[in-house]
Amino acid sequence: MQIGVSGASGHLGKAVVAELLERGSGHGIVGISRNPATVHAAVEARHGDYDRPETLIAAYRGLDRLLIIPSSEVEAGRRDRHFLSAIDAAAEASVGHIVMMSTAASREVDAHEMFAAYFSGEQHLMRTARRWSILRMNYYAESFAQVAAMSIGSGVVPGLGESDVAFVSRADVAAAAAGILLGDGHAGAIYNATGPAAIGGRERAELLAEIIGKPVHFAVMAEAQLRGGMLQANVPPQYVAAMIDIERRFVAGDFNIVTGDVERLGGRAPRSLRTVLAKQFG
Numbered sequence: 001m002q003i004g005v006s007g008a009s010g011h012l013g014k015a016v017v018a019e020l021l022e023r024g025s026g027h028g029i030v031g032i033s034r035n036p037a038t039v040h041a042a043v044e045a046r047h048g049d050y051d052r053p054e055t056l057i058a059a060y061r062g063l064d065r066l067l068i069i070p071s072s073e074v075e076a077g078r079r080d081r082h083f084l085s086a087i088d089a090a091a092e093a094s095v096g097h098i099v100m101m102s103t104a105a106s107r108e109v110d111a112h113e114m115f116a117a118y119f120s121g122e123q124h125l126m127r128t129a130r131r132w133s134i135l136r137m138n139y140y141a142e143s144f145a146q147v148a149a150m151s152i153g154s155g156v157v158p159g160l161g162e163s164d165v166a167f168v169s170r171a172d173v174a175a176a177a178a179g180i181l182l183g184d185g186h187a188g189a190i191y192n193a194t195g196p197a198a199i200g201g202r203e204r205a206e207l208l209a210e211i212i213g214k215p216v217h218f219a220v221m222a223e224a225q226l227r228g229g230m231l232q233a234n235v236p237p238q239y240v241a242a243m244i245d246i247e248r249r250f251v252a253g254d255f256n257i258v259t260g261d262v263e264r265l266g267g268r269a270p271r272s273l274r275t276v277l278a279k280q281f282g
């Protein structure tokens with residue numbers, strides 16, 4: 001079987017390729033990126049650019065299964081186009097089974113909101129692909145660790161409100177994705193890769209404080225205050241907008257879902273937020 005990973009050079013893509021190399025003996029593995037030189041040397045590397053659909057058809061040809069990992073573009077409309085181009089190209093290249101990375105916050109929301117791209121991508125996949133699976137990821141524990149690094153200086157973990165979030169380690173998302181690509185019986189399934197528990201705002205501040213041995217508290221802020229604080233800390237405006245979208249989804253409860261899918265698909269229990277934070281700051 002030929003298994004492709006589109007977005008193979010990114011953090012998640014590299015981790016999926018590593019899982020496939022470890023567990024997928026006997027299968028051909030193809031990594032697709034705009035820069036094939038950045039793909040793992042042990043796999044076949046092909047050039048494919050989500051902004052140039054014609055390159056994708058050639059890149060996806062001959063694949064039995066393909067994982068589409070979206071770009072990290074936050075510019076309005078760009079990630080939507082990337083999903084549609086990749087799905088259309090995979091269908092055109094007659095890929096047997098398309099697996100799409102999505103998010104637990106996939107909802108039919110206003111087109112300008114970051115998560116709209118995932119919902120329209122899922123809908124397009126269902127309409128277009130012969131066989132498909134969707135893996136919705138929860139919020140990365142590693143992304144929270146990046147925010148937490150700023151909180152160490154300020155002593156504050158900010159939020160738009162209390163929220164329970166089942167933070168998942170990127171490595172566990174990769175293990176689940178590899179499980180779908182290598183296994184059978186996943187066509188038409190929507191999975192949720194989550195951590196082992198949903199953790200509230202106050203609880204995550206307490207956890208961070210315990211690990212770093214310094215006081216940190218959770219503070220609920222108005223949107224304007226949160227936005228202003230990030231801009232003052234020189235976070236680029238497009239990322240500030242993305243963080244606000246994420247915070248809104250936190251408060252709406254979209255990431256408050258705990259499943260056994262990482263263990264079922266990846267073959268191991270998911271790491272806790274404590275484990276990820278202790279590795280980073282302990």
Ligand SMILES: NC(=O)c1ccc[n+]([C@@H]2O[C@H](COP(=O)([O-])OP(=O)(O)OC[C@H]3O[C@@H](n4cnc5c(N)ncnc54)[C@H](OP(=O)(O)O)[C@@H]3O)[C@@H](O)[C@H]2O)c1
Binds near residue numbers: 009010070141
């Ligand atoms: N759940 C969460 O908490 C969370 C947090 C952060 C990000 N994410 C999302 O999860 C996904 C994977 O995250 P990540 O950390 O692995 O992201 P990443 O390291 O930025 O990787 C993105 C991948 O997309 C590829 N890419 C970007 N633009 C492309 C284009 N025009 N054509 C083809 N490939 C393109 C990149 O490949 P080349 O540059 O080599 O072409 C790279 O392999 C992203 O969609 C990201 O937005 C989720």
